[in-house]
Amino acid sequence: MRAHLVTYGCQMNEYDTHAIRSELAGIGYSFVDSYKDADLVLVNTCAVRGKPVEKAQTLLGELRKEKHRRGNLTIGLIGCLAQLPEGQRMGKRFGVDIMLGPGAITEIVPAIQRGKFQSFEFINELRFYSPPAPADSVSAHLTIMRGCNHRCTYCVVPTTRGPEVSRPAEDIINEARALAGAGVVEATLLGQNVNSYGLAAGTGSRRARIPGYPSFAELLRMVGRVGIPRVRFVTSHPINFDDEIIEAIADTPAVCRYIHLPVQSGSDRVLKRMAREYTREFYLDRVRRIRELLPDAVLSTDVITGFPGETDEDFEETLSLYREVRYDMCYMFVYSEREGTPAASHFEDMRRDVKVRRLSRLADLSKEISLERNLRWIGRRVEVLIQDTSEEEGLVLGHTRGNHVAAVEANLEAGIHNVVVAHATPNRLYCVEDPKDAVIDSTP
Ligand code: SF4
Numbered sequence: 001m002r003a004h005l006v007t008y009g010c011q012m013n014e015y016d017t018h019a020i021r022s023e024l025a026g027i028g029y030s031f032v033d034s035y036k037d038a039d040l041v042l043v044n045t046c047a048v049r050g051k052p053v054e055k056a057q058t059l060l061g062e063l064r065k066e067k068h069r070r071g072n073l074t075i076g077l078i079g080c081l082a083q084l085p086e087g088q089r090m091g092k093r094f095g096v097d098i099m100l101g102p103g104a105i106t107e108i109v110p111a112i113q114r115g116k117f118q119s120f121e122f123i124n125e126l127r128f129y130s131p132p133a134p135a136d137s138v139s140a141h142l143t144i145m146r147g148c149n150h151r152c153t154y155c156v157v158p159t160t161r162g163p164e165v166s167r168p169a170e171d172i173i174n175e176a177r178a179l180a181g182a183g184v185v186e187a188t189l190l191g192q193n194v195n196s197y198g199l200a201a202g203t204g205s206r207r208a209r210i211p212g213y214p215s216f217a218e219l220l221r222m223v224g225r226v227g228i229p230r231v232r233f234v235t236s237h238p239i240n241f242d243d244e245i246i247e248a249i250a251d252t253p254a255v256c257r258y259i260h261l262p263v264q265s266g267s268d269r270v271l272k273r274m275a276r277e278y279t280r281e282f283y284l285d286r287v288r289r290i291r292e293l294l295p296d297a298v299l300s301t302d303v304i305t306g307f308p309g310e311t312d313e314d315f316e317e318t319l320s321l322y323r324e325v326r327y328d329m330c331y332m333f334v335y336s337e338r339e340g341t342p343a344a345s346h347f348e349d350m351r352r353d354v355k356v357r358r359l360s361r362l363a364d365l366s367k368e369i370s371l372e373r374n375l376r377w378i379g380r381r382v383e384v385l386i387q388d389t390s391e392e393e394g395l396v397l398g399h400t401r402g403n404h405v406a407a408v409e410a411n412l413e414a415g416i417h418n419v420v421v422a423h424a425t426p427n428r429l430y431c432v433e434d435p436k437d438a439v440i441d442s443t444p
Helices: 011-026 050-070 085-093 102-114 157-161 169-181 216-224 243-251 268-274 280-293 312-325 342-346 352-375
Strands: 002-007 040-045 074-079 098-100 117-119 139-143 186-190 230-234 258-260 298-305 329-334 381-392 395-400 405-409 415-424 428-433
Touching: 002 011, 011 040, 011 074, 011 102, 011 139, 011 186, 040 050, 050 074, 050 085, 074 085, 074 102, 085 098, 098 102, 102 117, 102 157, 139 169, 169 186, 169 216, 186 216, 216 230, 216 243, 243 280, 268 312, 280 312, 298 312, 298 352, 312 352, 329 352, 352 415, 381 405, 381 428, 405 415
Parallel strands: 002 040, 040 074, 074 098, 098 117, 139 186, 186 230, 258 298, 298 329, 405 428
Antiparallel strands: 381 395, 381 415, 395 405, 415 428
């Protein structure tokens, strides 16, 4: 039995696919690189933007043809798109056999054994896998919570992934210890809103704690003591990014000083229409506190350009916030209308050329500021994790604790190395070998 797995979207999906792979291996599947050689194809989908939905649709069209051609192909559509009416219509149209929403993917083995199966339940008690440490990598993902209680008006995640569920801390620590024991040197704690880990139902900045659960800040300190040299986390919501978390990062050497804090817009009017629950001032206060306690922290963000009703003045406010914060990196997107979201139902989409023009202005600003931020590192010793030792024009690629892409002019093995930054561009730090280099840890 041969399976081909395709993953679109975020790190949560990558983690789920990794878990599914180990479940399938447990029932005798091997894995192939092309659907043409597979008996089973699982497409783990993303529905956050239009692009990954289009990609899934194109692939399903090819799979339907392949199935007609040879008759013995099982097709599974899983993840966020499967949870939405749009995905369920697609499933019918393309003759999909297995449809599982992201809250039900732990049902994958029984679904495959039945051959034809659908589930869109949120199966809370089964929602967390403990997949084995990856055999071929020194870094790993570790899910600490799932779902989202917020209701950002542009986002399908609350519908596709359901309300927040935090994983018991003991399970997280056990999995972290297993990763450390297997030689993993970088673990990324995953969740839609990791900062609301351990918080009871509701939203806002004053939520009660679930009895018996640590806060996210306490969890960071706990995972930081396990022995994994680098601990990261994504993604954060500014409303729950409290001082306790910033202090935990400052006090815990293993936790990387890289903070991804999505702002989406710098205009209070747009933030309100997005239902982001914070104001520009609240957000800037969080950044001030980060800069006070972690002056060297690397900051990145997400911005949406052309949200419905965004005026030129609103967009100028986003640019002015961007200049004030001086982000190291930015993930920017034009607004993409998603069926079933409040924004799609209540607001009118704006012209694509306006959205794209704004994106391009933001990209120019971001490039200028990233270069300025990256130039600060020249001459400094940074720690780089090399995962893949293959060379690109004599350079090996890795990433720093601050998540910069580092291109190193040296013949290095996989693992963590100290190098010196010699040159920088907006997207990369170019590094040379440090004479005092010592491999802190390497492949198992
Ligand atoms: S916080 Fe908002 S953008 Fe993030 S997953 Fe929840 S609803 Fe979506």
